[in-house]
Structure formats: structure tokens, C-alpha cells
Amino acid sequence: MESRQGIFHKTTIDSVQQATFHTTTLAGTKRAYPETGDSQRSRPPQPTTPNAQVQFERASTIGKEPPKLTASAIVAVNPSSVSETCEYSQRKILSATPRSTVDRSLLLSFPRYGLPDCLVNNLKSLGISEIYPWQKQCLLGPGLLNGTKNLVYSAPTGGGKSLVADILMLKRVLQDRDAKALLILPYIALVQEKVRWLRMVVQDIKRERQDDKENEQKLWQRRPDEDNIRVVGFFGGGKIRATWADFDIGVCTFEKANMLINSAIDDYSIAKLKAVVLDELHMIDDDRRGYLMELMATKLMSLEHSVQIVGMSATLANIDILSRWLDAHTYTTFYRPVPIEEHLVHEGNIYQSTQTTGIIRAVGKPGTNSNINRPNSQPIRTIQPSPHKEFQDPVLNAVIALANETARSGYGVLVFCSSRQGCESDARLISRVLPPMHQLDTITLEKRLDLLGDLRSLPTGLDSTLAVTVPSGVAFHHAGLTTEERDLIATAYDTGVLKVIVATCSLAAGINLPARRVILHNARMGRDLVGPSMLRQMRGRAGRKGKDEIGETYLCCRNSDLEDVVELLRAELPQVSSCLTTDKHRIQRALLEIIAIRLANSRESVHDYIQKTLLNQSSEPDIIEGHVDSSLENLTSMGFIQCDEYNLYTATQLGKAVVSSSLEPEDGAFIYREMQRALRAFVMDGEMHVLYTFTPVHDFSISINWQVFRTEMEGLDDSGLRVMTFLGLKPTVVNRMAQGGKLKESTPQEKELARIYHRFYLALQLRDLCNEIPVHVVARKYDMPRGTVQTLEQTCQGFAAGVIKFCEHMGWGSMAAILDHFSDRLKAGAKSDLLALAKITFIKSRTARVFYENGFKTIAAIANADPKELVPILLQAQPTKVRLKSKDEQKYEEKLLAKAQIITDSANRLWQIEMQQDVDEV
Numbered sequence: 001m002e003s004r005q006g007i008f009h010k011t012t013i014d015s016v017q018q019a020t021f022h023t024t025t026l027a028g029t030k031r032a033y034p035e036t037g038d039s040q041r042s043r044p045p046q047p048t049t050p051n052a053q054v055q056f057e058r059a060s061t062i063g064k065e066p067p068k069l070t071a072s073a074i075v076a077v078n079p080s081s082v083s084e085t086c087e088y089s090q091r092k093i094l095s096a097t098p099r100s101t102v103d104r105s106l107l108l109s110f111p112r113y114g115l116p117d118c119l120v121n122n123l124k125s126l127g128i129s130e131i132y133p134w135q136k137q138c139l140l141g142p143g144l145l146n147g148t149k150n151l152v153y154s155a156p157t158g159g160g161k162s163l164v165a166d167i168l169m170l171k172r173v174l175q176d177r178d179a180k181a182l183l184i185l186p187y188i189a190l191v192q193e194k195v196r197w198l199r200m201v202v203q204d205i206k207r208e209r210q211d212d213k214e215n216e217q218k219l220w221q222r223r224p225d226e227d228n229i230r231v232v233g234f235f236g237g238g239k240i241r242a243t244w245a246d247f248d249i250g251v252c253t254f255e256k257a258n259m260l261i262n263s264a265i266d267d268y269s270i271a272k273l274k275a276v277v278l279d280e281l282h283m284i285d286d287d288r289r290g291y292l293m294e295l296m297a298t299k300l301m302s303l304e305h306s307v308q309i310v311g312m313s314a315t316l317a318n319i320d321i322l323s324r325w326l327d328a329h330t331y332t333t334f335y336r337p338v339p340i341e342e343h344l345v346h347e348g349n350i351y352q353s354t355q356t357t358g359i360i361r362a363v364g365k366p367g368t369n370s371n372i373n374r375p376n377s378q379p380i381r382t383i384q385p386s387p388h389k390e391f392q393d394p395v396l397n398a399v400i401a402l403a404n405e406t407a408r409s410g411y412g413v414l415v416f417c418s419s420r421q422g423c424e425s426d427a428r429l430i431s432r433v434l435p436p437m438h439q440l441d442t443i444t445l446e447k448r449l450d451l452l453g454d455l456r457s458l459p460t461g462l463d464s465t466l467a468v469t470v471p472s473g474v475a476f477h478h479a480g481l482t483t484e485e486r487d488l489i490a491t492a493y494d495t496g497v498l499k500v501i502v503a504t505c506s507l508a509a510g511i512n513l514p515a516r517r518v519i520l521h522n523a524r525m526g527r528d529l530v531g532p533s534m535l536r537q538m539r540g541r542a543g544r545k546g547k548d549e550i551g552e553t554y555l556c557c558r559n560s561d562l563e564d565v566v567e568l569l570r571a572e573l574p575q576v577s578s579c580l581t582t583d584k585h586r587i588q589r590a591l592l593e594i595i596a597i598r599l600a601n602s603r604e605s606v607h608d609y610i611q612k613t614l615l616n617q618s619s620e621p622d623i624i625e626g627h628v629d630s631s632l633e634n635l636t637s638m639g640f641i642q643c644d645e646y647n648l649y650t651a652t653q654l655g656k657a658v659v660s661s662s663l664e665p666e667d668g669a670f671i672y673r674e675m676q677r678a679l680r681a682f683v684m685d686g687e688m689h690v691l692y693t694f695t696p697v698h699d700f701s702i703s704i705n706w707q708v709f710r711t712e713m714e715g716l717d718d719s720g721l722r723v724m725t726f727l728g729l730k731p732t733v734v735n736r737m738a739q740g741g742k743l744k745e746s747t748p749q750e751k752e753l754a755r756i757y758h759r760f761y762l763a764l765q766l767r768d769l770c771n772e773i774p775v776h777v778v779a780r781k782y783d784m785p786r787g788t789v790q791t792l793e794q795t796c797q798g799f800a801a802g803v804i805k806f807c808e809h810m811g812w813g814s815m816a817a818i819l820d821h822f823s824d825r826l827k828a829g830a831k832s833d834l835l836a837l838a839k840i841t842f843i844k845s846r847t848a849r850v851f852y853e854n855g856f857k858t859i860a861a862i863a864n865a866d867p868k869e870l871v872p873i874l875l876q877a878q879p880t881k882v883r884l885k886s887k888d889e890q891k892y893e894e895k896l897l898a899k900a901q902i903i904t905d906s907a908n909r910l911w912q913i914e915m916q917q918d919v920d921e922v
């Protein structure tokens with residue numbers, strides 16, 4: 001009803017005139033409430049008033065550059081051989097991809113591939129007019145183009161693997177208009193990137209209908225996009241249950257794909273699935289997430305109907321075992337369209353990686369005096385020591401000098417560091433050796449200032465390190481940043497606005513950002529040396545197809561690491577194998593799933609399934625049998641499955657609930673215990689118990705700051721304290737921990753209790769997020785990186801969706817309804833009164849509150865507003881108020897106006913839907 005008021009009883013102009021927003025300029029806008037300290041814990045955001053105390057950042061501090069330093073020079077050891085081996089390769093001209101003008105089968109339009117013209121043209125417009133010789137050989141492998149054979153193949157990073165899988169998958173989808181395909185990737189960022197790519201690839205392609213006559217009569221039933229190929233991404237949480245009807249190609253994370261496959265087997269619609277692509281297949285031996293690939297492929301191979309399975313990876317040592325398992329054609333290539341030069345840097349000397357044996361012999365054991373002049377170990381170049389105290393460490397000095405060299409030549413550099421702190425500190429130092437702002441051309445300068453503007457206008461405000469590094473074209477990138485910050489940085493790097501990105505190793509696997517030069521600052525992830533697969537992933541980022549004619553990697557290592565690093569460089573890739581029977585005992589989940597979705601119901605059918613696993617390729621049958629027996633027993637004793645008098649297995653209601661909510665069996669058991677307790681005594685006079693119920697149980701590797709826990713506990717009201725008591729948590733224990741005690745975690749009971757303390761600590765953070773405290777403020781309060789808090793928030797949405805399903809399956813409808821409401825609040829980051837507004841793009845949490853306080857209380861009010869009227873409100877919602885030079889201010893306002901336009905458009909769409917619903921209901 002409220003939405004109507006804005007339309008029928010009040011004109012837009014009225015509502016805007018009555019609204020209390022003000023038009024104070026940027027400089028004079030106050031913060032709504034402090035960003036640090038505990039004072040905001042339970043305090044609602046204060047309505048903003050124009051005359052309150054002003055806090056702002058002065059223009060002089062924006063992008064203020066610290067004193068510049070000079071990077072060390074890099075000199076050739078033997079100048080006469082410069083043009084042969086030592087010439088700095090930025091200027092080297094190498095022929096890149098070998099091309100064939102004679103072989104017509106390299107053309108995508110070659111009839112044997114049977115690709116429609118539209119697809120060939122789309123790929124051409126995306127820069128792919130012919131395929132590489134290896135891609136051709138691979139595609140022409142037996143039974144691949146017609147979909148009768150599976151494929152496992154391996155090619156170096158950037159070698160063009162994806163195209164082969166894309167073509168096979170598209171052929172399946174084009175062959176049969178009912179066919180569905182799933183493309184499965186490990187990370188959300190990769191899923192999003194792939195969806196964007198595939199949508200461009202399939203644009204305007206129409207699938208032919210065989211039964212046109214019959215369909216002509218049904219024209220009215222058709223959706224406008226019915227003949228198109230619909231590409232949809234599935235990741236994270238979400239209440240919408242995806243069905244085959246919603247897409248033709250689903251690009252999914254492991255978890256989402258497994259869920260889709262389970263429900264399709266359960267409801268017998270799986271026969272529509274004709275192709276499944278498993279990217280990063282080497283992750284199959286990751287017992288945290290990657291093992292789901294084994295579960296999915298095994299289930300598909302256990303079905304009657306055939307589905308083409310295509311698996312690929314850049315780091316597969318024993319491809320044979322995988323091809324045996326999948327009964328697949330195999331193909332391996334070492335082809336790289338952009339050649340790579342690899343180097344090892346040690347004590348200021350740059351060696352070619354091929355000479356690593358010589359280096360060890362020459363340098364000898366760490367600490368010993370050695371003869372450097374052995375023929376095999378001649379460095380090709382050396383990095384001069386630095387006069388600056390900041391660069392006394394030779395490894396750091398090398399990293400800075402190498403990054404400086406490439407960035408100044410105008411190419412992209414990716415530096416990998418072992419820790420987040422290391423990334424930020426390297427980024428600061430590299431930015432100090434690059435040209436200062438006043439030496440930049442106007443276009444570059446403007447683009448970098450624009451980037452700063454974009455970062456500043458995010459809810460988190462501008463990071464103080466990025467504020468000083470971005471003007472020099474440098475940024476850091478790690479999980480401590482929010483996804484919005486990471487996206488802006490990645491795009492700026494991709495478009496050349498930034499020249500250097502310093503990242504943690506996780507970037508190598510999670511995002512596709514190639515660079516001319518990849519520098520490894522110590523080849524460590526945390527404290528451990530990286531493994532050969534990770535090393536390959538990182539080094540594989542060198543060389544951008546189409547942008548660089550060569551890629552270079554430099555592994556800069558400490559003296560004490562030299563031997564290990566040389567070993568690492570020579571190490572074979574590890575052999576992959578099934579991880580279903582490692583400590584985490586994933587076989588239990590495998591068995592529970594197949595019983596719950598009725599793929600197996602007896603020892604024989606379980607046995608048939610096991611025969612098709614990868615595990616069966618690598619373990620002895622009686623060992624596997626032992627695991628199966630104990631797993632079935634465990635599942636029975638946990639109450640997930642039952643066996644009747646005919647020895648037939650069925651999943652119990654609890655077992656089905658666990659599978660449908662995608663929980664691990666142990667997590668499912670934990671949640672069940674917690675929910676049973678909650679159902680007996682659920683604290684409804686506050687929100688803590690609900691929030692606790694959908695706080696994820698996964699291990700986030702977050703340690704509790706007990707002092708913060710104690711402060712938060714002291715601020716809890718009666719209801720919150722009661723929740724603690726019901727959960728078995730004791731204030732005395734929290735106090736003891738805050739004074740330096742250690743939580744016992746030896747017995748299963750102690751472990752369970754520790755888990756509850758942990759979960760409650762996270763629930764406190766979620767409570768803040770639901771109460772409109774911005775992510776970065778919550779992060780500061782709990783002493784955690786803002787990216788981690790954001791991940792918690794996002795994971796929580798997915799988890800909440802799982803718990804809601806769990807409750808529904810258990811018949812706990814009222815609990816499901818309560819959780820559902822809170823799940824909306826978490827998504828909106830806001831209290832109930834803002835839920836409607838928070839559906840609008842960009843209007844979340846604090847921004848929603850500012851709109852509300854200014855009189856824009858309904859979707860209709862915003863839908864009918866002139867975007868210009870919203871600009872001052874958006875300014876008011878900014879966390880950090882900035883005084884900018886007038887030109888920048890103008891630009892900034894233009895950006896906000898564009899944002900306001902998107903907001904009114906989004907509100908209009910929602911409003912129309914609301915109106916339509918009202919009409920339907922009348």
C-alpha cells in the first residue's frame with residue numbers, strides 16, 4: 001500500500017519537495033556516524049543533518065605521493081652477447097603464434113567442424129579467426145565432434161584450452177534444441193568471466209526447430225528468447241531453484257553444479273544434459289571442494305543415457321588415470337601461443353631457469369663462499385645494489401627493479417607475494433620508483449584519477465594504500481579487498497590504466513589477468529613454499545595473447561631458499577588421485593547423495609557406482625570395500641540412511657534434507673543437533689538466535705579476538721545473553737579467554753563447544769551487517785580484512801538458503817519462514833523497514849537508510865524521481881566526504897548522476913512489477 005501513496009496521493013514532485021534531503025556540496029557533508037570504535041555497536045545510524053560537524057579529506061592528501069626513490073639499474077653481464085641471449089626482452093622481436101595459410105582445416109568455417117556461420121563470425125569478431133594446430137588435432141580426435149567420446153586434455157596456461165571445450169559444448173547444444181550443457185569452474189570470478197565470454201560467443205545464434213509446423217500453432221506460447229542459446233551463471237546463495245528450463249548452458253561453481261545434477265537425477269530430467277565441461281580438472285584431488293568433480297562425473301557415468309564429459313587442465317601429470325576413469329580420448333600439448341622466458345633471481349643475479357643446476361653448483365651451500373664463474377651458471381644480467389635503506393634486501397631490490405623496468409616500458413607486471421601485508425608494502429615501494437604524477441601525460445593521469453574516484457565512491461571508501469599507489473599505476477589485489485574494489489582494479493589493469501598489480505598467489509588461480517612480466521617475490525604462500533602446480537599457474541600468467549609477443553617470469557628467491565627453489569623448478573607436477581578416502585572421508589557424502597537421489601539402493605548398485613569412481617582406478621578393491629562398509633554404517637548411525645529387511649537402502653528425511661541443502665554429512669549432523677536445541681527453546685524476543693542459526697559452520701580460518709568478543713557480549717541485551725546460555729556458552733569463559741586463556745579443544749565435546757563459540761562470534765558480525773553497519777566498519781571493529789567480512793556475508797547468504805531448504809525438508813516450516821525473512825535482511829544489509837528499497841540496484845544498507853531518512857521511503861518514490869534529485873542524497877551516503885578540485889568534483893557528480901540514473905531505472909522496473917502484481921490481484 002505504501003508504494004501506492006507515492007503514486008496516487010502524492011505526486012513525485014510533492015514527495016521530493018517534502019523530502020528532507022539537502023544539497024550541501026561535497027565538502028560540507030557530514031558522516032552519519034563514526035566508523036570506528038564500539039560506539040556504533042548497537043546504535044542505529046543517526047539521521048543526517050546538514051549543519052552537523054564536518055569531516056572530510058582534503059584534496060591535498062588525495063594521492064599525495066611519498067618521496068620518490070630510484071630503482072636499481074639492471075645491467076647485462078656480458079654486453080657483447082646482449083643481442084644473443086641477454087638483451088632485455090621487452091624489445092626482442094619473436095614470432096609468436098605459428099600460423100598456417102595453407103591448412104584450411106585451421107579455419108573455424110572448415111565444414112568438418114559443422115559450426116554455424118553466426119558462431120564462426122562471433123568468434124572472429126572476438127579475435128579468433130583460425131584455430132591453433134593443436135586445437136585442430138584435439139578437436140578431430142575420435143568421436144569428439146559427434147559427442148560419442150569423452151575428452152581429457154592438457155595444455156599450458158593461456159594455451160587456448162577453453163576454445164576446444166567451448167566448441168564441443170556448443171555443438172551438443174546446437175545439435176539438439178532440448179540439450180543442456182554445464183560448464184563447471186572452481187571460482188565465482190571465473191564463472192562470471194566465462195558467462196560474459198559465452199554470451200558474446202552465442203550472440204544471435206538461433207537454434208533450428210525441427211517441428212516448425214506444430215510450433216506455428218503454439219506461437220503464443222513461445223518466449224521471445226526461445227530460439228537463442230541462453231547462458232546463465234550459477235554461484236553463491238540464492239533462493240531461486242534453478243531448473244533446466246531456465247538455461248541452455250549453465251556456468252556453475254562446483255557446488256551449484258552438483259546441486260543441479262542431484263536434483264535433475266532425482267526428478268528424472270537429467271537426460272537433457274548432453275555435455276559437461278570440467279575446467280581445472282587437477283583440482284579433483286582437493287578434498288575441500290574439488291572432489292565434487294569426482295562425485296558429479298561418477299554419477300553421470302552411472303546413468304543410462306550418455307553425456308559427453310570434457311575435462312581439462314594446465315597442470316596434469318598423470319592424465320592417463322583420468323582418461324581411463326572417464327573412458328576418454330586424451331590429448332596433451334605444450335604449445336604456448338606466446339613464448340615464455342623463465343628466470344631465477346638470486347643475490348642480485350639473473351639466471352635463465354634452464355641453468356638452475358649450475359646455479360646450485362656455483363653458489364654452493366648457502367653461506368659458503370663459492371665460485372660463481374662456472375660456465376653453466378653465468379648470470380645473464382645483474383641488479384645493482386641500491387643506495388636506499390628501503391631496498392637493502394636483495395630480493396626486494398630485485399622485485400622493485402624488475403617491476404620498474406617493465407612498467408616504465410609500458411607493459412603490465414604481475415608481482416606475487418606471500419602475504420597480504422607483503423602485497424601492500426611491495427605496492428607502496430614499487431609506486432615510489434615509478435614516474436610521479438606531474439610527469440604523466442594528461443590522459444593517463446585522468447584515467448588514474450578516475451579510478452581513484454571510482455574507488456572512493458564505493459561504500460568502503462578509498463583504501464589509504466591505493467590512494468598513494470594508484471597515481472603511479474600500481475595496485476595490490478588480495479582477498480582482503482571487497483569484490484567491488486577487486487573488480488575495479490582488475491579492469492583498470494586490463495585496460496592498461498594500471499601497470500603493476502601486486503597480488504597473493506590466490507589471484508593466479510582465481511582470475512585471468514595475464515602480464516608481460518610475472519615476478520615472484522619469494523615463491524611462498526604464507527610460510528610454505530608454493531607447490532609445482534601453483535608455481536606453474538603463477539608463471540603461466542606471463543604473456544598476453546594479442547598484447548605481448550613474449551612473456552617473462554622472474555622467481556626472486558632468498559639465499560636460504562635457493563636449494564628448495566631449484567628443486568621446485570625441477571619438480572614434476574604431483575600425480576592426481578581420488579581424495580574420497582582421505583581424512584575428510586568424502587566417500588560418505590558420495591554414498592549419501594546417491595542413496596538420497598535414488599541412484600543406488602542396494603549393496604550391488606553401490607558397488608556399481610564405486611566401480612565407476614576415480615578411487616577405483618587408484619585403490620585396492622578390498623580397501624575401498626572397507627571404506628564403503630564403514631561409511632554406510634556411519635551414515636546409518638547418524639540417522640541419514642536406513643536399511644530395510646530386503647537390504648535396500650533409503651535416505652531418511654534427515655538424509656534427504658542434508659543432501660538437498662548441500663551440506664557435508666558432518667556439518668549436517670552438527671546443524672541438526674543445533675536446530676533440535678533451537679526448536680525446543682528459540683529466543684524470539686531478539687534477533688541473535690535467528691542470526692546464529694544461519695551463520696555458516698564452515699571453517700573460515702578466522703581466529704576469535706576474545707577482547708572484542710567480551711566487549712560485544714557485555715553489550716548484549718537480556719535476549720542475546722539468553723541465546724548464549726541456550727547454546728551452552730558461558731560469559732565466564734569469554735572473560736577468561738579475553739585475559740589470555742586458551743580454549744580446550746581435545747575431546748569431541750570440547751571441539752563442538754569451540755565450534756559454537758566460533759559460530760557465535762561470526763553471528764555477532766552478521767548482526768552488525770544486518771543492522772546497516774557497513775562492511776568496512778564491521779571489519780575494523782572485529783579486526784578483520786573487509787574482504788573476509790564480505791565473504792562471510794556472501795557465504796552466509798548461500799548457507800542461509802541451504803538451512804532454509806533443510807528446515808523445509810524437515811517439516812519445520814515456521815523456522816524456514818523466519819530464516820527466510822532474515823536472509824532478505826542480510827542481503828539488504830538492512831533492517832526490515834528498508835527491505836523494499838534494498839531491492840533497488842546500488843541501494844543497500846547505509847545508502848538505503850539515507851534515502852529513507854530523506855523521504856524516499858518507497859520504490860515508487862525513487863522510480864518517479866528525477867535522477868538529478870538523487871545526486872545530493874548519494875553524496876550524503878558516501879562514507880568519506882571528499883573535497884576535490886572543482887573539475888574533479890564536477891566529474892564525480894557526473895558519475896553519481898549516472899549512478900542515479902541506474903537507480904531510477906532499476907526502481908522503475910521494480911515498480912512496474914509491483915503495479916502488475918497489484919493489477920493481477922484485483
Ligand SMILES: Nc1ncnc2c1ncn2[C@@H]1O[C@H](COP(=O)(O)OP(=O)(O)OP(=O)(O)O)[C@@H](O)[C@H]1O
Binds near residue numbers: 132314
Ligand atoms: N585459436 C585462437 N586464436 C586466437 N586466440 C585464441 C585462440 N584460442 C584461444 N585464444 C585466446 O587465447 C587466450 C587464452 O586462451 P584460454 O583462456 O582458452 O587459455 P587456457 O588454456 O584456458 O588458459 P587457462 O589455463 O588460464 O585457463 C584467450 O584470450 C583466448 O580467447
